[in-house]
Amino acid sequence: MFAGEGGPRDGHSMVKRSETSARLDDAARAGWLYYVAGRTQDEIASAMGISRQSAQRLVSLAVAERLIKVRLDHPIAACLELADAVRKKYGLRQVEVVPSDPGAGVATVGIAEAAAAEIERWLKKPDPIVLAVGTGRTLKAAVDQLPAIECINHRIVSLTGNITPDGSAAYYNVIFSMADAVKARHFPMPLPVLVTSAEERETLHAQQLVRSTIEMSAQANVTFVGIGELGIDGPLCLDGFLEKDEMMELMRSGAVGEICGWVFDSEGRLLDNPINERVASAPIPSREASVVIGIGKGKRKMKAIRAAVVGHQINGLITDEEVAEYLLKA
Amino acid sequence: MFAGEGGPRDGHSMVKRSETSARLDDAARAGWLYYVAGRTQDEIASAMGISRQSAQRLVSLAVAERLIKVRLDHPIAACLELADAVRKKYGLRQVEVVPSDPGAGVATVGIAEAAAAEIERWLKKPDPIVLAVGTGRTLKAAVDQLPAIECINHRIVSLTGNITPDGSAAYYNVIFSMADAVKARHFPMPLPVLVTSAEERETLHAQQLVRSTIEMSAQANVTFVGIGELGIDGPLCLDGFLEKDEMMELMRSGAVGEICGWVFDSEGRLLDNPINERVASAPIPSREASVVIGIGKGKRKMKAIRAAVVGHQINGLITDEEVAEYLLKA
DNA sequence: CGCGAGGATGAGTAATTGCCCATGAGCAAA
DNA sequence: TTTGCTCATGGGCAATTACTCATCCTCGCG
Structure with a gap:
């Protein structure tokens, strides 16, 4: 019981951190699928098992967090x-x-x-x-x-x-x-x-x-x-x-x-x-x-x-x- | 007269080339405004003095010509x-x-x-x-x-x-x-x-x-x-x-x-x-x-x-x- | 244990974008 | 000059995306 309760509690901040990091991972994934692979947000949503709105949020998070870098190859x-x-x-x-x-x-x-x-x-x-x-x-x-x-x-x-x-x-x-x-x-x-x-x-x-x-x-x-x-x-x-x-x-x-x-x-x-x-x-x-x-x-x-x-x-x-x-x- | 006729003729392919190149320049410009500066295609259109559809074409041309490079900054x-x-x-x-x-x-x-x-x-x-x-x-x-x-x-x-x-x-x-x-x-x-x-x-x-x-x-x-x-x-x-x-x-x-x-x-x-x-x-x-x-x-x-x-x-x-x-x- | 703050979620909607088509200009061949 | 072809153009529409809002959930605090 102690271990059972203690585990989750001790894990809390770690869960927090890993959740933030997992969210960024997801954002990166969504951003990649959107910008690199050219999928629509609907496709991304069903591929990642989330709603279309969440997919949109992940994509814009990826942009906001500067995970997506765009450059122009032209003089x-x-x-x-x-x-x-x-x-x-x-x-x-x-x-x-x-x-x-x-x-x-x-x-x-x-x-x-x-x-x-x-x-x-x-x-x-x-x-x-x-x-x-x-x-x-x-x-x-x-x-x-x-x-x-x-x-x-x-x-x-x-x-x-x-x-x-x-x-x-x-x-x-x-x-x-x-x-x-x-x-x-x-x-x-x-x-x-x-x-x-x-x-x-x-x-x-x-x-x-x-x-x-x-x-x-x-x-x-x-x-x-x-x-x-x-x-x-x-x-x-x-x-x-x-x-x-x-x-x-x-x-x-x-x-x-x-x-x-x-x-x-x-x-x-x-x-x-x-x-x-x-x-x-x-x-x-x-x-x-x-x-x-x-x-x-x-x-x-x-x-x-x-x-x-x-x-x-x-x-x-x-x-x-x-x-x-x-x-x-x- | 000869010179007058020859000029445009000789210039023809050059004009062609420079027009192609100018189109790529425009595409680059539109792509930059769209992807880097984050403008909408409407804004780009009025800024460049073209219709929205043309702006859209330039943006997709920039993508098609691989002028726009997207990369993902994440492990x-x-x-x-x-x-x-x-x-x-x-x-x-x-x-x-x-x-x-x-x-x-x-x-x-x-x-x-x-x-x-x-x-x-x-x-x-x-x-x-x-x-x-x-x-x-x-x-x-x-x-x-x-x-x-x-x-x-x-x-x-x-x-x-x-x-x-x-x-x-x-x-x-x-x-x-x-x-x-x-x-x-x-x-x-x-x-x-x-x-x-x-x-x-x-x-x-x-x-x-x-x-x-x-x-x-x-x-x-x-x-x-x-x-x-x-x-x-x-x-x-x-x-x-x-x-x-x-x-x-x-x-x-x-x-x-x-x-x-x-x-x-x-x-x-x-x-x-x-x-x-x-x-x-x-x-x-x-x-x-x-x-x-x-x-x-x-x-x-x-x-x-x-x-x-x-x-x-x-x-x-x-x-x-x-x-x-x-x-x-x- | 209740309560409020903060954040995530999904619905709905407005904005934006992509695509098709009719049109007309430009050009080459007849 | 005419005809036919190609291609850029803009209108219109459907698809897609972004945003707002109400709701729910969680967490911290009293």
């Missing part, structure tokens, strides 16, 4: 992981990472296609949207990848002017390239990118046509902007908007990047300086109420991209592995 | 893989593999519990079944693991006699142990295991009680039998059914194992010899119409188990990793 797996990590770390709405592909010579391989696909996704939406575009070589390359789309319900508006300092049309104003491929109403900004003074900007912005375009851009549902780095071979210098000494001065004051000409420091704050006073671009649309996707990749843009992200100049990002890894370490 | 994963492989290789109905666990001293650790669980599964079925049991130490250990079950609809019948050569009750006749735990109608076989001659067997089998029990055993829905190895420390000798010289003679004639006393060769064929003529056990129930589960593990039983499997003496197996690996190599 983009790493990109997707990186994208998700970056999105979480910086609280971005969406992030896309493309392979860095150091072998390819062209600077915009991959990212242009990815950005084009994203633009296309928005343009395929049935409900009318306002899509705003900034400027930049990467963005231009993306737009050049767009297939012919007809979407007469959408409106496409440019955030930046289309006239360079020398009076010619700015090549990298992408809205005209876009108009070639996309059948939609386009609204360019009939302004220089940089004007000579804050006062001139006021005057120009007061024009009816300009004002309505700027107002429309503020209503954008989604915005695509290039992220530019500063430097004497950065786009602002290359395209003749700034002279070398202006650039040097700008960089001394802490500027690390620009979006649509708006220059910001390493924390993504727009600088309060003469250059930004002369930028004639429309303000970047709300990052609270709309999606603003920055596009950029490569070592030279790393600091600019990080700044744009932490300063919430953008809430979406399309970049490459290299930059994504930098953003995770930074 | 029994290997057992399940082995079991499945053995089941497929030998066309068995069901196979269960338990860890070999070389550290444990007791020979029946693991397999007894597994067999008990399997017996319990059958006994829990609501529809009335006939469950037949053979003999053997392993089976006895399994039955001793059974909890108290009440299943008055089921019938449990023994395939083997319960009297040893010296006239005492055979300890390893498991039906009495089973009766202790399981509330069901039990039908022991009131016979010796081995009789002195084929004629005596005829006489005994002609008895009404014996005949009806044997007939019932032929109707068994499921049968659990131990698989015994031959040898001077095999169960037939240990329990005094055979003398050493009889055993040596048997092994010389090619016998490698026994089930319920029925001795078979390395291909699982029942031997046509004096011993089998004296076995008083009921025939093993049909492997076509019912489930006959053999139980056994360990190096010493390997050959016997392989023979039982290839000779279709059984169509179900509960064994350990060691034997399963041997069966896969053999």
